[in-house]
Amino acid sequence: DTYYVSTRDDHNSEFIHPYFRCIEYLTGFTGSNAHLIITDKECRFYTDGRYTIQAKKELKDTCIQIIEDENFLQYLKTRKHIGLDGKKVTKSFVDEIGSVTSIDFISEIWNGRSDFPMDPIFILDEKYAGKSFEEKREEVLKRCKSNIHLLTNLDDIAWLLNCRGYDATSNPVFLSYLLLNSNQTVLYIRKDKIKDDSYFKNHHIQIKDYLEIYKDIKQIQEPVTVDENQVNYELISKIKHPVFQTNPSELIKACKNKIEIENIRQCQILDCAA
Numbered sequence: 290d291t292y293y294v295s296t297r298d299d300h301n302s303e304f305i306h307p308y309f310r311c312i313e314y315l316t317g318f319t320g321s322n323a324h325l326i327i328t329d330k331e332c333r334f335y336t337d338g339r340y341t342i343q344a345k346k347e348l349k350d351t352c353i354q355i356i357e358d359e360n361f362l363q364y365l366k367t368r369k370h371i372g373l374d375g376k377k378v379t380k381s382f383v384d385e386i387g388s389v390t391s392i393d394f395i396s397e398i399w400n401g402r403s404d405f406p407m408d409p410i411f412i413l414d415e416k417y418a419g420k421s422f423e424e425k426r427e428e429v430l431k432r433c434k435s436n437i438h439l440l441t442n443l444d445d446i447a448w449l450l451n452c453r454g455y456d457a458t459s460n461p462v463f464l465s466y467l468l469l470n471s472n473q474t475v476l477y478i479r480k481d482k483i484k485d486d487s488y489f490k491n492h493h494i495q496i497k498d499y500l501e502i503y504k505d506i507k508q509i510q511e512p513v514t515v516d517e518n519q520v521n522y523e524l525i526s527k528i529k530h531p532v533f534q535t536n537p538s539e540l541i542k543a544c545k546n547k548i549e550i551e552n553i554r555q556c557q558i559l560d561c562a563a
Contacts, residue, residue, distance in 0.1 A: 291368040292394060294325040299376040300443050300464070301519050304457050307403040311377075311395045314402070318347050324361040325353075328368075335361040362386065375523030383522045391523050408455040409484045410463045418451045419548030422492050425449050425541070430469060432537035435512035439502075439528075440467040441520045445538040450476070450494070466502040466524075477502040503527060 298309035303321050307313075312323050320340035326333040332353045336344050344355055356364075365371060365386045375383075375391030383389050396402075415421055429449065430438065440446055443462035447453055454463025466477040475495045483489070489496055497505070503524065506513070512530040525531055545553070 290328060291365070291371045292327045293365060293371055293373040293378075294327070294395065295377050296321060296323045297377050298464075299521055300441050301379060301521065302443055302457060302460075302462075304460050306406045306456050306458075306464070308405050309377075310403075311374075311399075314395070314399055316348060316351065316353055318344055320344065326361060326364060326368075333361075333364065335359075375526070376521045378522050379519060380517040380522050380525045384517075389522075391526075405479065406456040406464060407479060407481055408463075410452050410454040410478075410482050412488050413451045413453050415451065417548065417552060419546035420451075422449065422451050422494075425451075425538075426469060426474065428541050429537045430471065432541070433469075433514045434534050435514045435532045436471055437509065437511055438469045438514045438537075439506065439520060439524075440469070440536065440538070441524065442516075442536060442538075445536055445542070446476075448542045449538055452488075454482070464499065466499070468502065468505070475505075 294311050294315065296305070296310070296312050297303070298305040312325050313319055315325060316334065318334070318336070318340075320336060320343055322337050322340065323344070324335040326335075334344065334348060334353045334355050341357065348355060362385060369388075371386060371389045372392050372394070373389055374393040374395065375389075376393070426449065440449065443457065443464065444460070446465050446467045447462045449467065452463065453461040456462055456464045463478065463482060468475040468477070473495065474493065475497055476489065477497050477499050479499045480496060483496060486496060506524060507527045507529075510529060512532045513528050514532045514534050515525055515528065516536045517525065517531075517533045519536060
């Protein structure tokens with residue numbers, strides 16, 4: 290009886306590529322955070338204080354009702370059964386709202402959709418990162434509760450691999466998934482985004498197609514560490530033995546090394562001069 294749409298992409302990012310901007314396609318709203326709840330009788334729109342004035346301008350003269358005095362979760366919990374794209378929400382979100390069916394209606398009706406981003410990724414030299422991929426990988430796995438770890442946060446993947454991309458507005462990330470275990474690192478990405486694979490070969494990183502993760506994750510019999518507040522619901526639902534833990538990389542990358550601290554100082558100087 291209800292369909293829910295958010296402004297997130299398949300990696301729970303707030304700032305996303307136009308390919309994922311479902312709410313902008315449906316409503317015309319161009320902000321980075323909103324929730325749309327569609328029923329047979331109404332279309333309810335929720336955003337935060339940054340975007341209230343903007344939403345009123347962009348949704349003017351539409352049938353969409355902007356709700357300012359209610360949390361969207363409160364309303365969702367009153368609905369009998371909710372349809373949504375399971376790639377655009379987390380497991381913890383689904384646990385909170387109750388019974389859902391994962392189904393992507395938007396892709397079926399979206400004519401003129403932007404192409405999937407295919408800009409090439411680039412390597413961030415270790416002289417800027419301060420640590421090698423191997424050092425970071427070892428630190429992350431050491432803190433995991435199981436021997437296998439699935440990462441879907443784009444900023445975590447970019448940090449861990451010392452790579453950067455152009456797939457989100459103002460954020461140097463690239464659309465991908467990363468699977469780590471004691472013997473192997475697998476990067477799931479559109480292969481055309483890698484113009485030179487020598488870096489990945491040198492670091493023994495296997496490259497597989499972006500969507501293959503949904504097939505591969507079902508085959509794993511051992512426990513897999515995932516962050517239920519970050520990994521999308523559809524992906525987690527395919528894992529036989531999930532182990533829930535906040536991504537270890539969250540705290541590791543928050544502690545900057547000496548090179549990163551010096552980089553930040555230099556950035557501030559350049560920024561102030563500009």
